[in-house]
Amino acid sequence: MKNTKGVLVALLFSFAALILQSTLFDFLAIWNVKPDLVLLVVIFSAVRGGVMAGQVTGFFAGMLQGFVSPPFGIHALVKTIIGHIYGKLEGTVSIDPFLIQLMLALIGTVAKTILMLIAKMIFGIPGLPVGEFFATLGLESLYTMVLAPVVFFILNKFVVFSQKGMETF
Amino acid sequence: MFKLRNIFYRQRNMIVLLIFIALSSVSTMFSGEPVMEFASNTGLSLVSFFQGIATGVAGWFSDTVNSIGKIDQLTRELTETQNQLIEYQKASLDNVKLREENERLRSELFLIQQFVNTQYISVEVVAWASENDFSTLIVNKGELHGIVKDMPVVAFQKGTIGLVGKTIAVGLQSSVVRTILDPRSFVGALFKDTRYKGLVNGCGSLADYIEMDMVSKKAVEDLTSGTLVVTSGLGKLFPKDIPIGRWQTHYDAKDYESVVKLQINPVLDFRRLEYLYILHVEENK
Numbered sequence: 001m002k003n004t005k006g007v008l009v010a011l012l013f014s015f016a017a018l019i020l021q022s023t024l025f026d027f028l029a030i031w032n033v034k035p036d037l038v039l040l041v042v043i044f045s046a047v048r049g050g051v052m053a054g055q056v057t058g059f060f061a062g063m064l065q066g067f068v069s070p071p072f073g074i075h076a077l078v079k080t081i082i083g084h085i086y087g088k089l090e091g092t093v094s095i096d097p098f099l100i101q102l103m104l105a106l107i108g109t110v111a112k113t114i115l116m117l118i119a120k121m122i123f124g125i126p127g128l129p130v131g132e133f134f135a136t137l138g139l140e141s142l143y144t145m146v147l148a149p150v151v152f153f154i155l156n157k158f159v160v161f162s163q164k165g166m167e168t169f
Numbered sequence: 170m171f172k173l174r175n176i177f178y179r180q181r182n183m184i185v186l187l188i189f190i191a192l193s194s195v196s197t198m199f200s201g202e203p204v205m206e207f208a209s210n211t212g213l214s215l216v217s218f219f220q221g222i223a224t225g226v227a228g229w230f231s232d233t234v235n236s237i238g239k240i241d242q243l244t245r246e247l248t249e250t251q252n253q254l255i256e257y258q259k260a261s262l263d264n265v266k267l268r269e270e271n272e273r274l275r276s277e278l279f280l281i282q283q284f285v286n287t288q289y290i291s292v293e294v295v296a297w298a299s300e301n302d303f304s305t306l307i308v309n310k311g312e313l314h315g316i317v318k319d320m321p322v323v324a325f326q327k328g329t330i331g332l333v334g335k336t337i338a339v340g341l342q343s344s345v346v347r348t349i350l351d352p353r354s355f356v357g358a359l360f361k362d363t364r365y366k367g368l369v370n371g372c373g374s375l376a377d378y379i380e381m382d383m384v385s386k387k388a389v390e391d392l393t394s395g396t397l398v399v400t401s402g403l404g405k406l407f408p409k410d411i412p413i414g415r416w417q418t419h420y421d422a423k424d425y426e427s428v429v430k431l432q433i434n435p436v437l438d439f440r441r442l443e444y445l446y447i448l449h450v451e452e453n454k
Contacts, residue, residue, distance in 0.1 A: 018216070023223040051182045059189040066196070067212035068220070072205055073196025080189040084182070123197050 006161040007053050010045040013155060014038050014061035022068050033136055035143040036109060038065055038075075040151040042083045043108045047095045049161035051087030058083025071125060078115045082108060096156075098149060105148035109141040272325070273444045279325055287408065288449040290314055294442050295343065304351035304373065308445060311340045321407045321448045322346050324437055331437035332356065332400060332411045333445055344447075348439060349379055349413065357401040358413055363391045366401055369413055369433065379414060381431045389429055394418055398433050408450060412436045 017037035025034040038061050046054025062076030069075065086108065093100060117133070120126070177184065199205045273291075292308035310316055322333040334348040347354055354371040358381060365388030367381040381398060396416045402409030414433035421430045 015216075015219075019219045019223045022216075023220050024227045052185065055182070055186050055189060059193065062193065063196075064212070064216065066200075067209060067216045070209065071197055071200040072209045073193045073198075073200055077190060077193035077197060080186065080193060084186050087182075119197070123194075125197075 003049050003053050003161050006049050006159055007045065007056050009159045010041055010049070010053070010057045010155070011060050011064075013159065014041045014057065015064055017041050017151075018061070018064050018068065030139060030143060033139040033143060035140065035147050036112065037144075037147065037151060038062075039079065039082070039108055039112055040105060040144065040148055041155065042079050043086050043104050044095065044152055044155045044159065045161075046083045046086035047089050047093060047104065048159070049087070050090040051084055053161060054083030054087035054090075055080050056083070071123070074116065074119050074123065074125070077119055078112055081115055082112055085111070095152060101148045101152050102145045105145045106141050109144045110137065113137045113140070269443070275325070279330060289446040290316060290449075292316075292344070292445050292447055294445060304348055304371070305337070306346050306348065306442070308344050308346060308447075309342070310447075311343045313341050315449075316344050316447055319406060321411070321450060322445050323411055323448060324442055324445045326437050326441065329412060329436055331435065332407065332413045333437065333439075333442065335406065336447065346445070349435065350439060356407060356413065357403040358398050359401045360388065360392065360416070361397040361399045361410070361412075363388060363396070365391070366403075367398075367431070369398065378432045378434055381416070381433050383428050384420075384431055386427055386429055389420055389431075392416055392431075397436075405450065408448060 017040070021034055021037050025037075028034070042054065042058045042061055045057035049057075058079035058081070059076050062079035063073070065075040065079070066072035086104070093104075095101060095104065113133075113136075196205060200209070290310060292310045292314075294306050295309045296307040297305070308322075316336060316339050318336055318339055320336045322335060323330050324333045325331075332349055334346050334351070334354060336344045337347045338345040349356055349369060349371050350373065351371045352373055354369075356369040357366070358369040359366040365385055367384035367388075369379055369381050371379050394417055398413045398416060400407040400409060400411040400413060414435040416431050416433055420432065
């Protein structure tokens with residue numbers, strides 16, 4: 001149960017990230033595109049805390065995100081899967097190198113967007129036109145990548161996981 | 170039983186994943202349903218409370234930053250406006266200079282039309298004899314420009330030409346002009362309408378009038394206020410019919426005298442003289 005505290009703190013940060021993302025980043029949006037700060041918290045939680053921490057953080061953070069960005073549930077689905085996949089990296093990838101942080105953010109944003117697209121297709125939810133979709137994806141990936149080192153630096157200070165997250169949660 | 174628990178324990182990540190996927194899929198599928206909407210709205214109410222706080226804080230920072238930006242913008246606009254004002258002031262000065270130039274050129278044109286056969290030299294007033302004395306003045310041309318002593322000097326003001334005086338001393342590059350305000354100045358004159366003659370004499374630059382003496386008493390009866398006094402041309406120093414001044418109403422006469430002394434207001438404002446014209450009288454004859 002050592003990682004319960006880490007996951008709860010990560011969820012608090014997810015909530016704060018969600019609030020920031022839906023308020024402050026309205027002012028900082030570039031061509032109406034905002035970074036996905038919640039995704040960065042899920043990635044951090046997964047890579048540091050393991051599969052269970054990642055998917056729990058992803059699910060609940062996604063549920064929170066569903067409150068402000070309908071449809072309710074789709075964010076939870078996507079972020080749970082991402083949390084699960086990134087959790088597999090626990091113990092094999094260090095999140096500290098700058099380049100790794102950028103790569104994690106980039107792959108995470110692309111994966112989230114593709115998963116979201118697939119989920120929307122499955123549930124019959126209309127999405128963005130193709131051109132706009134790729135433009136948004138590119139800009140969002142870049143924006144999230146730029147902020148990743150800052151977000152990871154802050155999370156590193158406050159969110160603490162044990163070395164073997166899967167077993168201790 | 171133990172075996173089953175062991176399997177569950179080993180596969181717990183996958184089991185939780187499947188549960189979460191199932192829950193989120195159901196939530197997505199039924200997101201439009203009343204139950205899900207209730208949950209969603211309740212969650213939204215909670216989140217929106219914190220969003221309100223964050224928006225307030227962000228708005229405060231944004232307003233503060235915008236205020237600084239606005240002050241900066243206003244400062245720049247003020248600087249631009251000040252620069253424009255300076256430009257307008259310069260333009261206004263240029264305009265004044267152009268107007269003066271235009272007035273001078275018009276006076277020259279008028280002079281050419283007035284004295285077709287008269288040659289003239291355009292000069293500029295460079296100094297007065299002393300600060301408040303408009304009896305004598307100095308112009309910027311002299312002997313080298315063809316000016317000699319006793320040449321008549323005229324000026325153009327407010328659309329009319331007027332007699333200034335005559336040259337009394339000539340240097341190489343400058344000349345001294347005695348104006349008709351000088352008490353030592355005497356000019357043969359007559360009333361333009363009635364042709365009664367007299368002698369115009371200066372009263373000093375402090376007086377705002379000149380006197381016309383030796384005017385027949387009869388002339389006063391025919392005079393009306395504002396009657397123009399011009400040069401008579403007698404004595405051949407000044408050309409004929411150059412305006413000198415206008416009679417107002419005042420005159421001074423003694424019963425036993427047959428002539429009267431009249432006060433004349435000069436047509437020129439001597440304090441504002443800038444450009445003058447020195448006439449070659451010999452050519453005019």
